[in-house]
Structure formats: structure tokens, C-alpha cells
Amino acid sequence: xxxxxxxxxxxxxxxxxxxxxxxxxxxxxxxxxxxxxxxxxxxxxxxxxxxxxxxxxxxxxxxxxxxxxxxxxxxxxxxxxxxxxxxxxxxxxxxxxxxxxxxxxxxxxxxxxxxxxxxxx
Amino acid sequence: xxxxxxxxxxxxxxxxxxxxxxxxxxxxxxxxxxxxxxxxxxxxxxxxxxxxxxxxxxxxxxxxxxxxxxxxxxxxxxxxxxxxxxxxxxxxxxxxxxxxxx
Numbered sequence: 001x002x003x004x005x006x007x008x009x010x011x012x013x014x015x016x017x018x019x020x021x022x023x024x025x026x027x028x029x030x031x032x033x034x035x036x037x038x039x040x041x042x043x044x045x046x047x048x049x050x051x052x053x054x055x056x057x058x059x060x061x062x063x064x065x066x067x068x069x070x071x072x073x074x075x076x077x078x079x080x081x082x083x084x085x086x087x088x089x090x091x092x093x094x095x096x097x098x099x100x101x102x103x104x105x106x107x108x109x110x111x112x113x114x115x116x117x118x119x120x121x
Numbered sequence: 122x123x124x125x126x127x128x129x130x131x132x133x134x135x136x137x138x139x140x141x142x143x144x145x146x147x148x149x150x151x152x153x154x155x156x157x158x159x160x161x162x163x164x165x166x167x168x169x170x171x172x173x174x175x176x177x178x179x180x181x182x183x184x185x186x187x188x189x190x191x192x193x194x195x196x197x198x199x200x201x202x203x204x205x206x207x208x209x210x211x212x213x214x215x216x217x218x219x220x221x222x223x
Contacts, residue, residue, distance in 0.1 A: 045156075
């Protein structure tokens with residue numbers, strides 16, 4: 001059974017930083033691209049960032065570029081998202097998603113249950 | 122980047138057919154994928170590559186494509202199908218369509 005378990009979300013002040021993690025199990029982690037997708041309260045889905053199977057290539061949405069870094073540790077089966085210079089509009093549930101492809105994004109076979117990031121003073 | 126446009130809402134009675142559209146210029150050259158999201162849950166893939174269905178998804182879910190528009194069709198809608206549906210192509214998601222089962 002595929003499992004994706006996100007952690008690291010919390011309440012943070014504007015301008016602050018957070019590191020999200022996604023622990024993966026039930027599949028060969030190093031074979032798949034991975035992405036982070038977020039959803040602001042009551043809003044739709046927004047792709048944030050993706051990384052290919054070996055971490056060689058990362059991609060970012062324009063809305064977070066220069067403030068976010070995606071990375072992965074294939075030895076630990078874990079995906080990360082470093083969020084810096086956080087703004088109120090970054091408030092959202094952040095989902096980790098397994099891509100069908102070795103790159104990302106193509107499409108998402110599995111999703112975690114999400115971790116909530118709230119940016120508020 | 123580009124946009125994917127979905128109707129905000131679709132309503133059908135149980136047993137009827139629901140059709141949810143997704144429009145975008147890039148859809149003539151890129152595949153589209155559909156996700157179902159029930160309240161309080163993570164999204165779930167229901168259609169991939171325009172019209173392919175994962176094995177665990179009921180046969181009443183189907184997809185089709187014509188030009189710049191793709192369509193998710195749910196035949197014989199059931200109460201459990203009430204959810205929000207999102208199309209996706211590459212890094213872009215549509216705004217989502219709320220399916221209400223009357």
C-alpha cells in the first residue's frame with residue numbers, strides 16, 4: 001500500500017520559514033518524480049513544485065519561485081519543501097503527490113493527507 | 122503559462138449523466154487528467170491521459186477529448202459521486218467543478 005505522510009506544517013509569522021517533509025512508503029521512491037501541491041482554504045489546487053526521480057531537476061511555480069526549495073533524500077524515502085519569506089497568501093494545505101513519471105509534474109497517482117501551513121501575525 | 126477553464130458547478134439527479142468540461146488551448150497537444158476531491162479528503166485520480174481509467178475507479182467514469190475541450194462524464198451518477206472535480210495538464214490545474222447530486 002502506497003503511503004505518503006506529510007509533516008512540518010504549523011502557524012508561522014509573515015517572513016518566517018518552514019520545512020515540510022513527506023515520508024513515502026509502499027513503492028520504489030527513487031523511481032518516481034514527486035511534487036508538492038497546495039490548496040488555500042476554500043480554494044482550488046495549485047501545483048507548487050516538482051522534482052525528478054534523482055533530484056537532478058526541480059521546477060517551481062512562478063508564485064513561489066525564489067522563496068521555495070524542493071529536495072529529496074532517496075536513502076530516507078523522504079521529500080522536502082523549504083518555504084522561506086512566507087506570506088499570508090501561502091496559507092494552505094500542502095499535499096505531497098507521487099508522479100507517474102520519473103519527472104514531475106506529469107500526473108499524480110497518489111496523494112498524502114496534507115499538512116497545514118498558516119501564515120499569520 | 123496557460124489556463125484551464127471549468128464550470129464552477131454542475132447539478133444532476135441520481136442515475137442521470139453528469140458532464141464536466143475543461144477547456145484550454147494547450148489541450149490540443151497535452152494530455153488531461155481528472156481528480157475527484159471529496160470534502161476533507163485529498164484528491165484522487167479518476168481519469169488519466171484524457172480517457173484512461175485506473176482499475177479501481179468505477180466504469181461509470183469516462184473521459185473524452187475534442188479540440189481544446191476535454192470532458193469528464195459520469196454515467197448513472199450516485200450520491201457518493203458528489204465532490205469537487207479538477208482537471209490538470211502539466212503544472213496547471215483547472216479551477217474545479219462542484220458536482221451536486223440533487
